[in-house]
Amino acid sequence: MSRDRSFPTVGGLLRVAGIVLAASVTLLSPVAAEGGYLATVQDATRLLSQGQIAEARRAFQRAREADMNDALAAVGLGYALDVEGKAAEARGELELALKLDGQGRACRWAHALVALNNARLDEAIQHLEAIRKEGAPTPELWVALAYARCASGDYAGAREALDAAGRPDQLGTATRSMASLVRGAVAYATGDYARAVEVLRDAARHLPANTYFDNVPSRRTPLLPEARTSRREALALVSASSLGPAVRTRSGVVRLHLDPFRFPGASYAFFLVDGKTVHGTNAPPFRYDWDTRRVRNGYHKVVVRAEDSMGEVLGQTEEVFLIHNEGVTFPPAYPEEEYTRADEALSRAMILQPDVMATRYLLGLALKHMGRVDEAAAELEQVMAHDPDYGRARQELRSIYAAGAGSRLRSVSSVPISARKVAITFDDGPHPLYTPPLLDLLERYQARCTMFLVGSQAESHPEIVREIAEKGHEVANHTYSHPNLRTLDPRGIERELLRGRSVLQRISGKKIRLFRPPGGNADRAVEEIAAGYGLTTVYWDLFDSWLQRYDEATVLQKLLGGIKPGSIVLLHNGSNKTAPILEPFFEELTRQGYQLVTVSELLAEAAPGIQPPTEVEEAPELRDEEPAAPAAPETAPAHARADARPEGRAAAP
Numbered sequence: 001m002s003r004d005r006s007f008p009t010v011g012g013l014l015r016v017a018g019i020v021l022a023a024s025v026t027l028l029s030p031v032a033a034e035g036g037y038l039a040t041v042q043d044a045t046r047l048l049s050q051g052q053i054a055e056a057r058r059a060f061q062r063a064r065e066a067d068m069n070d071a072l073a074a075v076g077l078g079y080a081l082d083v084e085g086k087a088a089e090a091r092g093e094l095e096l097a098l099k100l101d102g103q104g105r106a107c108r109w110a111h112a113l114v115a116l117n118n119a120r121l122d123e124a125i126q127h128l129e130a131i132r133k134e135g136a137p138t139p140e141l142w143v144a145l146a147y148a149r150c151a152s153g154d155y156a157g158a159r160e161a162l163d164a165a166g167r168p169d170q171l172g173t174a175t176r177s178m179a180s181l182v183r184g185a186v187a188y189a190t191g192d193y194a195r196a197v198e199v200l201r202d203a204a205r206h207l208p209a210n211t212y213f214d215n216v217p218s219r220r221t222p223l224l225p226e227a228r229t230s231r232r233e234a235l236a237l238v239s240a241s242s243l244g245p246a247v248r249t250r251s252g253v254v255r256l257h258l259d260p261f262r263f264p265g266a267s268y269a270f271f272l273v274d275g276k277t278v279h280g281t282n283a284p285p286f287r288y289d290w291d292t293r294r295v296r297n298g299y300h301k302v303v304v305r306a307e308d309s310m311g312e313v314l315g316q317t318e319e320v321f322l323i324h325n326e327g328v329t330f331p332p333a334y335p336e337e338e339y340t341r342a343d344e345a346l347s348r349a350m351i352l353q354p355d356v357m358a359t360r361y362l363l364g365l366a367l368k369h370m371g372r373v374d375e376a377a378a379e380l381e382q383v384m385a386h387d388p389d390y391g392r393a394r395q396e397l398r399s400i401y402a403a404g405a406g407s408r409l410r411s412v413s414s415v416p417i418s419a420r421k422v423a424i425t426f427d428d429g430p431h432p433l434y435t436p437p438l439l440d441l442l443e444r445y446q447a448r449c450t451m452f453l454v455g456s457q458a459e460s461h462p463e464i465v466r467e468i469a470e471k472g473h474e475v476a477n478h479t480y481s482h483p484n485l486r487t488l489d490p491r492g493i494e495r496e497l498l499r500g501r502s503v504l505q506r507i508s509g510k511k512i513r514l515f516r517p518p519g520g521n522a523d524r525a526v527e528e529i530a531a532g533y534g535l536t537t538v539y540w541d542l543f544d545s546w547l548q549r550y551d552e553a554t555v556l557q558k559l560l561g562g563i564k565p566g567s568i569v570l571l572h573n574g575s576n577k578t579a580p581i582l583e584p585f586f587e588e589l590t591r592q593g594y595q596l597v598t599v600s601e602l603l604a605e606a607a608p609g610i611q612p613p614t615e616v617e618e619a620p621e622l623r624d625e626e627p628a629a630p631a632a633p634e635t636a637p638a639h640a641r642a643d644a645r646p647e648g649r650a651a652a653p
Helices: 010-028 035-049 053-066 071-083 087-100 105-117 121-133 139-151 155-165 173-189 193-205 230-236 336-349 356-369 373-386 393-405 435-444 455-460 462-470 490-508 524-532 552-562 579-591 599-604
Strands: 248-250 253-257 268-273 276-281 287-291 298-307 313-323 421-429 450-453 474-477 536-538 568-572 595-597
Touching: 035 053, 035 071, 035 336, 053 071, 071 087, 071 105, 071 336, 087 105, 105 121, 105 139, 105 336, 121 139, 139 155, 139 173, 155 173, 173 193, 173 356, 193 356, 253 298, 268 287, 276 287, 356 373, 356 393, 373 393, 373 490, 393 524, 421 599, 435 462, 435 579, 450 455, 450 462, 455 462, 455 490, 462 474, 462 490, 474 490, 474 599, 490 524, 524 536, 552 579, 579 595
Parallel strands: 248 313, 421 450, 421 568, 421 595, 450 474
Antiparallel strands: 253 287, 268 276, 268 298, 298 313
């Protein structure tokens, strides 16, 4: 005979009563502290303060997995994601943090910084003002508020916030750089270009030594309307939640129930929250009114399990809720003192990063307004090397060179002169093993040369680059990473040329006007892009790559047999292959009365009336729209094609 489910057995009553008692204790008690959670958050915070963004992000992710319902890990993760340029994911995490604990200082500070970094100015100012009204605002807060007001066009408000921040020499390095940037932007916007240059120079002095430091992103929020980049802005303003459509947000009392049509044989229903049974009943309609105000805000997994009269499980349903009750506090899961320390430490680790691109960009514009075009070009080149589409950097830079700030010579492979002078050039340096002995050898023969240096190599060995320049040799551009330029689109070519040049100029202190494509791989398009930025493409009429096919004596004979006044000789300084022929080569050239000079010295010796090769008539214009996929490169001129060169003009490796 079947049991009447409306009259529970004594065992069933005791079971249900025990469950209800246990549930009341569970729900009213703080969540047990996970010993590793705060330690992981603190470790992630340390990594964040050291600029190790990717490592910090992974550590915050581990903390999030340890406690999905605490705000600190979500705050740190959101900030780290934003620094990495993942704006949508960052916003999802911070929205969750706001629901979990909207009163935490770190939470509101992160919201302000991320909103500011993504051009949501009203949102940023709202959070910053809320923190300020709490009392005792920090200099970092005032500078962030000044940045937000400046970006929104409130220059008077920006000045007031900067005055409240305190004297520049009393600020931390990053904060001082940001304060100077805002002062410079305000000065520029109001037409005081001399003041703009002064304070922006101060900002630049406090930027990271490596302009291309990956962990310091450029601001997406423009300080001036003309600095806006439409494509980047559109990407930055993307907003999405990481919670997903399957997760519903609930508050107050939530009715849970067992579907009798899905489990027709059910005699008992048990309700579990986060793996703990909170209620059980054998009385249809198998419902439970869950008071979510008795649990922490955050994620909670709810399971409704059906059992038959013998206790056999018939099945269960699962659902995840995001609980958010306004104005409801719950006992902290962690010791309050420790949690407060972690919150404050995370707030300090999150800073308004020095705005590298905005600083260089505004400084370049201000210098141009003052007529200091060479300095302006150097700053704008650094901007474009980092981001070719930043503001109007391209148009401004190309207008400088179109006005005559750079060379008008598109390319050269030798110079027709009568004087017995030749230009010895070296590719692929600087090299820590091969460059110092080469410099000693050149000094012994009182020779000057032109060294086409690779930007990434120069960054690794800046002391060698400075020694090259100090000894009177010419520093020239061999791109930043030594790619085959004919495989790149126009933006890629620009980046390689300008990044290589800006690195070399910054290290050597010299203006770079000469460029050589790696392997001679260039076509007219490459040459014209280079010429548009004041660079002359330098090829050669003699080279050392014969060493790949002939012995040293034969190569030496070929070099000496082909030498003539105005020759440009390509040698290499990235390996030791060339070293054995250098001294006998220099010795014989000296005996023959040749003077070893730089390429620029050779060009200056061009005989009057002799037209230098391939002059540039006008700087070519590049379209501002997005470049199409790279087309097959056009046929290179004879001087740039390995298969078209005479024996003395093979491609350089």
